[in-house]
Amino acid sequence: MTAADTAPRQTEPLTGRSSGARAWIVTGLLVAFMMVNFADKSVLGLAADEIRADMGLSATDFGLANSAFFLLFSVAAGAVGLLADRVRPKWLLLAMALLWSVAQTPAALGGGLAVLIGSRVLLGAAEGPAFPVAQQAALSWFPNHRRNLPGALVTLGVTLGVITAAPGLTWVIHHHGWRAALWVVAAAGALWALLWAVFGADGKYRTDTAETLSSEPAAKPAYRRILGTRTWIGTTAAYFTSYWAVALMLVWLPSYLRNGLGHSSDAAGRLIVLPWVVGALALLGQAALTGWLMRRGVSSRWARGRVGGSLLLLGAVACLAVPLADGAAKTALLAVGFGLGGSFATVAATTVAELAPPARRGGALGTMNATVTTAGLIAPAVVGSLVDSHGAAGYQTAVVLSGVLLLLGALAAFTLIDPARDALRPSV
Secondary structure: OOHHHHOOOOOOOOOOHHHHHHHHHHHHHHHHHHHHHHHHHHHHHHOHHHHHHHHOOOHHHHHHHHHHOOOOHHHHHHHHHHHOOOOOHHHHHHHHHHHHHHHHHHHHHOOOHHHHHHHHHHHHHHHOOHHHHHHHHHHOOOOHHHOHHHHHHHHHHHHHHHHHHHHHHHHHHHHHOHHHHHHHHHHHHHHHHHHHHHHOOOOHHHOOOOOOOOOHHHHOOOHHHHHOOHHHHHHHHHHHHHHHHHHHHHHOHHHHHHHHOOOOHHHHHHHOHHHHHHHHHHHHHHHHHHHHHHHOOOOHHHHHHHHHHHHHHHHHHHHHHHHHOOHHHHHHHHHHHHHHHOOOHHHHHHHHHHHOOHHHHHHHHHHHHHHHOHHHHHHHHHHHHHHHHHOOHHHHHHHHHHHHHHHHHHHHHHHHOOHHHHHOOOOO
């Protein structure tokens, strides 16, 4: 008999059919939340050529406009992550969704580059805390050994958002203009907020769990203790490289497919979903494998750190192989490289949720997200500069750079992540 078999279950929140159903309803709404979130992010990338032509922007200017989205993104992620340890996630998520819709309005109505940048800065500030707070809200309904699937599903919302939005928004952009696409995503955010106000709720594992059996002081270690662990540092470093790949998929991959690889606009609108499909399959496979390993007593050092590191390693190999391929093979390697490389988010969220006690979980997740998403501030501007300097070849250079970063991320995951070791450190 294992420790898991003898652990007390009296505070398990999912004992009845109604509470179990509510947990999955909330999880489903949070999946939709992340779908809207990444549909918002993808609009400018899908309309890159149209926006550049409309406003007369260079690649560097367009990259900087996209980087502006992340100007307050990281700051808001950290601040609201800390606030999520004190304020109910339900209300934080509702406020975020409403702000998304408001933030789209100025650029949708008209204006030039300044209005676009201001709108994106406001949107970024509202969206910065979305992923960590959504993960905290979902995981609050499940104990540690049941978190891999809901965590993966919430992350899968990112992929589903792009997969479902890319073809539809591309059609709207081509037939009604890129500003009309902003109205579409604004309406989606408002609709989600209405549904969440009615059906959203916080789980019982948010503040009181059977997992935390130690005394109250030990249950609330200083944030610096958590953020100083090798697990938090390794998870954050690995996730940073993964988010770099995600940022490039959102902002520059549509343009690369059209201007670097010669695909038509319609074909690029379809092909853009390939890396996200690969990422979705990787997320579900990782969740299944990690859950299977942990149920058999395998430590999370292997079940999360090594499995997640392997995804980054495979993504790195595919990206580094892109210059060696031609035609369809190059497109396939891009899909595999960015798809696998960008699929570390669930590993990151569940690892930090395991490491941090409930009273510090929101802050630990939010600070990680704030650090990681600086990749979104840097990557679009770097790639824009490469494209202006080297033309179409700049896209390929950016892919190779992403491969090198993913390789470093894999190394961090393999060597530093071990939640069980770091969770047992004495409180300081």
